[in-house]
Amino acid sequence: MPAAMTIDLSAIPADQRDAVAAVLRERDALKEINRRLEHLVAELNHAVHGKRSEKLSEDERQLSFEDLETAIAEVEESQDTQLSSKGKTRRPVRRNRGNLPKDLPRIEHVIEPASLECPHCQKMGGCGVMHKIGEDRTERLDIVPAQLRVIVTVRPKYACRACTDGVTQMPAPAHLIEGGLPTEGAIAHVLVSKYADHLPLHRQSQILARSGIDIHRGTLADWVGTAAFHLGPVVDRLAEHLKVSTKLFMDETTAPVLDPGRGKTKTGYLWALARDDRAWGGDDPPGVVFFYAPDRRGENAEKFLRGFDGVLQLDGYQGYNCLTRPSRKGGDPIRVAHCWAHARRKLKEVFDRDGSEIAAEGLRRIAEFYRVEANIRGTAPGQRLSARQARTVPLVAAFGEWLQEQRLRVSAKSRLGEKLAYIHRHWDGLQTFLHDGRVEIDSNSVENLIRPIALNRKNALFAGHDEGGRTWGRIASLIETAKTNVVEPFAYLKATLEAIAAGHPKSRIDELLPWNFTPSS
Structure with missing residues (x-):
C-alpha cells in the first residue's frame, strides 16, 4: 500500500482548515476500518481453507466463525455510521427474507397518520379526506424470553341439597410427578435445555431465579431422574428396533x-x-x-x-x-x-x-x-x-x-x-x-x-456418577433420534411424558418412538 500523502494544513487558507482536517480524520478512520476488515477476512479465510482447519474440532471451527463474523459485522457497522454521519449512502441492507414461518404468532403495529385530512387540500382551502390505497408491511423477528406460567387446576365439588348421598368431584388428572411442582412441559424443557442445548442444571436454576422462581438444582435433578426412569422403556424399545436392522x-x-x-x-x-x-x-x-x-x-x-x-x-x-x-x-x-x-x-x-x-x-x-x-x-x-x-x-x-x-x-x-x-x-x-x-x-x-455429546461434555464438564452417565445416554438417545427424523425434541418429549403420565399402554409403546410422533395442530 502506498504511503499516505501528507498535507501541510498551514498552506491551506484559514477558513478551510477545519473542513480539510475533518476530511483527513474521516479518511484515516476509514483506512483503519478497511485495514481491520482486511485482517478479519484473512483470518476467516484461514479458518475455512487453511491447513490447520482440519485440526480444529467442528465446535472450535464454529466458534472461530462466530467470533470472526461478529467482528466483521461490528466493523461494517462502524463504517456505516461514519458514512451516515457525513450524509453518505450506507451499504445495502442485508435482508433475510422468507425465513419467518407462517405459523409464528404475529402482532401487528399499525402506524396511522395523526390526521386523515389531506394536507394539500388544506393548503388550497379545501377539506379533502384521504382514503387508504395500500400499505407497506415489514416483518421482524422478536424474541421473548421463555414464558413462565402457572397452570391452576380447579376441581369444583358438588352436593345435592335435597339429599345427603355424597359429594361429586372429577378426579385429578394424572401427572408424571404426582403432587409435584412441574408440568410435563416443564420437565421436557429442562431435559431439552440440558441434553440438547447443553445447559447444566445449576445454570438453569440461575436462569429461573432471574424470573423470581427459586428452584434448586437438586429439585431439577429429581425431575430429570423421574423422567429418565419413565422414558427407559421407550429407549429400550428403540434399541430393539435398531438391532433387527x-x-x-x-x-x-x-x-x-x-x-x-x-x-x-x-x-x-x-x-x-x-x-x-x-x-x-x-x-x-x-x-x-x-x-x-x-x-x-x-x-x-x-x-x-x-x-x-x-x-x-x-x-x-x-x-x-x-x-x-x-x-x-x-x-x-x-x-x-x-x-x-x-x-x-x-x-x-x-x-x-x-x-x-x-x-x-x-x-x-x-x-x-x-x-x-x-x-x-x-x-x-x-x-x-x-x-x-x-x-x-x-x-x-x-x-x-x-x-x-x-x-x-x-x-x-x-x-x-x-x-x-x-x-x-x-x-x-x-x-x-x-x-x-x-x-x-x-x-x-x-x-x-455423537458430536452433540462432545458439546454437552464441554459445557457440563462431567456426569455426577455412573447413573448420571446412563441417564445422559438415555435422554440423548431420544433427543438425537427426534432431531434426525426432523421432529422438534421439546414437542416430542412433552407429548411423550404426558402420554406416559396418562397411562399409555405398554402394548402400544411403538407409538411413542420419535419417528412415529405427529405434532398436534
Whole structure:
C-alpha cells in the first residue's frame, strides 16, 4: 500500500482548515476500518481453507466463525455510521427474507397518520379526506424470553341439597410427578435445555431465579431422574428396533464421570449404536441409542449388540475384534465394514506434519473413491453396487498394490509406517463396501450423531456418577433420534411424558418412538 500523502494544513487558507482536517480524520478512520476488515477476512479465510482447519474440532471451527463474523459485522457497522454521519449512502441492507414461518404468532403495529385530512387540500382551502390505497408491511423477528406460567387446576365439588348421598368431584388428572411442582412441559424443557442445548442444571436454576422462581438444582435433578426412569422403556424399545436392522453404525466417545471415592473424574464411555439408511433410500427411519459403560472394553460392545447379526460399520478400535470371532456372545460373528475416513485421517496427519509425498499420493487415491461415492449418493443399493464394481474396485485394487509397495519402502517404526500398517490391518473391512450397496464408505453418520455429546461434555464438564452417565445416554438417545427424523425434541418429549403420565399402554409403546410422533395442530 502506498504511503499516505501528507498535507501541510498551514498552506491551506484559514477558513478551510477545519473542513480539510475533518476530511483527513474521516479518511484515516476509514483506512483503519478497511485495514481491520482486511485482517478479519484473512483470518476467516484461514479458518475455512487453511491447513490447520482440519485440526480444529467442528465446535472450535464454529466458534472461530462466530467470533470472526461478529467482528466483521461490528466493523461494517462502524463504517456505516461514519458514512451516515457525513450524509453518505450506507451499504445495502442485508435482508433475510422468507425465513419467518407462517405459523409464528404475529402482532401487528399499525402506524396511522395523526390526521386523515389531506394536507394539500388544506393548503388550497379545501377539506379533502384521504382514503387508504395500500400499505407497506415489514416483518421482524422478536424474541421473548421463555414464558413462565402457572397452570391452576380447579376441581369444583358438588352436593345435592335435597339429599345427603355424597359429594361429586372429577378426579385429578394424572401427572408424571404426582403432587409435584412441574408440568410435563416443564420437565421436557429442562431435559431439552440440558441434553440438547447443553445447559447444566445449576445454570438453569440461575436462569429461573432471574424470573423470581427459586428452584434448586437438586429439585431439577429429581425431575430429570423421574423422567429418565419413565422414558427407559421407550429407549429400550428403540434399541430393539435398531438391532433387527441389517446394517448399523457403532462408535464410542468419552463421558467424564465424577469418581466420589477419589474426588476427581474418571473416564466413562457412551457407545453410540446408529441406523441411517437415507443415503440409499432405505425404508427404516434413522435413529441412535447411546449406551453408557464405565470403560471401553470390547465386552461392552458384545453386550450392547446382543441380538444383532448384520453388518456393523465402525472405526479400527481393537475392542471390536471380539465381535468377529466364532466365540462372540449374543449372536453369530459380525461382518464389519471399516471406515475410509479414518484411513484418510491417518495419512492426513502425516501429510500435515511433514508434507510426505507418499501420504499425499495416498490422499489423492482415496479422493478418487469419494468422487465415485458423491455421484451415487441417494441411489438404490443395486445401482451403488454396480457403480462400485465398475469404477471403485479397480481403484481400490490399485491402492492395495500401492500400499504394499510403500510398506516395503518405509520403516515400519516410522510415523508413516505406522499409518500404513493401520490401513493394512483393516484391509478386509475397508473393502466391505465394495460388495454391498447398503454399506457406506465411512462411518461419518454416527460421528455426526455423537458430536452433540462432545458439546454437552464441554459445557457440563462431567456426569455426577455412573447413573448420571446412563441417564445422559438415555435422554440423548431420544433427543438425537427426534432431531434426525426432523421432529422438534421439546414437542416430542412433552407429548411423550404426558402420554406416559396418562397411562399409555405398554402394548402400544411403538407409538411413542420419535419417528412415529405427529405434532398436534
